[in-house]
Amino acid sequence: MLPQSGNLLIPDIKEEEKSYQVIRWFLPEDNQKRITKHFNSYIETALDGRDEFEGLLKLMEIFGIQCSYLLSRKDIMDSLKNENFDLVFVEAFDFCSFLIAEKLVKPFVAILPTRFGSLEFGLPSPLSYVPVFHSLLTDHMDFWGRVKNFLMFFSFSRSQWDLLSTFDNTIKEHFPEGSRPVLSDLLLKAELWFVNSDFAFDFARPLLPNTVYVGGLMEKPIKPVPQNGPPALFTTPSLFSSGVYLEPLR
Template sequence: MAGRWVLLLVSFLLPGILLSEAAKILTIATLGGSHYLLMDRVSQILQDHGHNVTMLHKRGSSIIPDFKEEEKSYQVISWLLPEDYQKEFHKILSFYVKEAYNDRETFENLIKLMEQLGFQCSHLLSRRDIMDSLKNENFDLVIVESLDYCHFLIAEKLGKPFVSVLTTSFANVDFGLPSPSSYVPVFHSLLTDHMDFWGRVKNFLAFFTFSRRQWQVQSMYDNTIREHFPEGSRPVLSQLLLKAELWFVNSDFAFDFARPLLPNTVYVGGLMAKPTKPVPQDLENFIARFGNSGFVLVAMGSMVNITGIQEVLKEMNSAFAHLHQGVIWKCKHSHWPKDVNVAANVKLVDWLPQNDLLAHPSIRLFVNHGGLNSIMEAIQHGVPMVGIPIFGDHPENMVRVEAKKLGVSIKLKELKAETLALKMEQVIEDKRYKSAAVAASVITRSHPLTPAQRLVGWIDHILQTGGAAHLKPYAFQQPWHEQYLLDVFVFLLGLTLGAVWLCGKLLRVVSRWLCGARKLKET
């Protein structure tokens, strides 16, 4: 009996003992903007839960202009690109964004950007001081961000297990999930999960374009792989994606379409949400001026600089002037054109506490660029949206927002004051949008575990179990002809054809025998 109680006590205490062991975790952030912000949040959460976290961070990113980093609770290893690399990258990035503003976002421009990331990766892997320092740390786990494939190569070079965080649209990367074309939209198809016949035709054909483009993007790292990995042990990027122990997806079914997942795929949408605080008094005073009409929040994300497009800025300002609500707009005073008067109901701010304002009881609408972090924050607080998608996954995200009745979108090239004003008034006045946003908020908040708890719990799980081999299907190890049963199909086809041939032979033999017997009777 005593032994039984000891066993029960050990089984109760053992998980706590295991969880109390801090792991050494490396997180990697080579991109700026929302990608960095999410990886920073992941690092902070894991550090706060007792792990020893180090972030490898590239300095000198201009994706967030004038961005000031706060002091971190985790360790940071920073590296800086040579000046010529930086200039070329910023030049290509600026061109890519400018073209997107003018509705000329092309795959060729994206390839040039990814090529630069490949060059940067080669430079980083050749930095013996950094790579040796990382190897000497002997990390237990590496957490990578999926948009820059260099992160996967760093983890492979260190020979450590790794977990991937998907910061962009779900369909942006193929990492082995079952994706039936009948109801899972392919990236850039701009389809929903409700497809008619022609929608399914379009989606099926889009799959081949997506696959070819994935291969082209990944090939931008081929020279880096040849340069830094010996022949015979060179990784294939498409296979490295399948090697991830876990995939954390910055989304939620309150926003995304339901689709098949594998056991090592975990939704953590809402990680950016933090406990809300009272908004600054100057903003509170501004909100109070509009009483029950409330206010509209406008924030176009870290990478989108609308002030660079004077005509768009003027149209937006004119549209806001039509509203009965106050408008708090994150827009730098220094970039505001001198020949334009700010609308009387608009307050321009260089910075704003977005999470706190979204939680404010007087908010009526959130105008944003369709970035995933902004959308997930809006859903968390039940705020309807008007989206102005610019590039990347923004259009895909807004397709989901509209399909879920969480808001509406307007293309940048179609943005006129009257159109934008009508769209905003439509979402504010039609209570169905607010109801859908509140319903989505209930879905995200009613999970048994918070996004942070899911993140930490699954990280602890794979640390305790030595990886996630038990969560990954054997299909990842099968050659493609086995995975798609082509060998079985060929075998059965051959068997069927052989049986048909044999039956034909037998029929001919029987036919000849019958003909021969008939001739004998006639003679």
């Protein structure tokens, strides 16, 4: 496992004991502060219901800088090569993991932490009934809905191109000319894609044999509500929560 030391949201969180080797690495303090600042800003914007694509682009640019620093750490890269892994597991939100797998010349399995649509990785997407991400359409579209979906497909493709291009400088710096990978092509090289969703939550769409739903795989059993909790917990007929955002500890 190759985690960055520290946690962006809860710096002092207690970690469980690992039964596998963990190689830790540290970012320079200035870079860590920049990442924390932009990450918190992006999360707050998203939770406020505002879709700030420029903020996401800025965050990905910082991830690109972070990736360049990691790839330049010869001690870490040599340590990973010496382990001679058979397979690499990568997390698809940070494209750096794809570049590390490419640098190690190893096959990899990718994990998509969100539902379908947030990242294009080669799945067939019939625009007549598969709504484009953020289109607010469903799989039942009339003629004008399909026209809107068709036009938004080009907008989504341009947005993904902008996201992938934030790592262009990193690729130019760490891969020799003539053998530089293209990030969009690397996404297609995954042996398997594990998608953190479930068929019950997604619109019907064609899937490739290397795409597997794993929604809820890491969920822990539900614990009973403490009896000494706030009275509202026991008097309100129905409660629903889609998650909690924690401010960084001061």
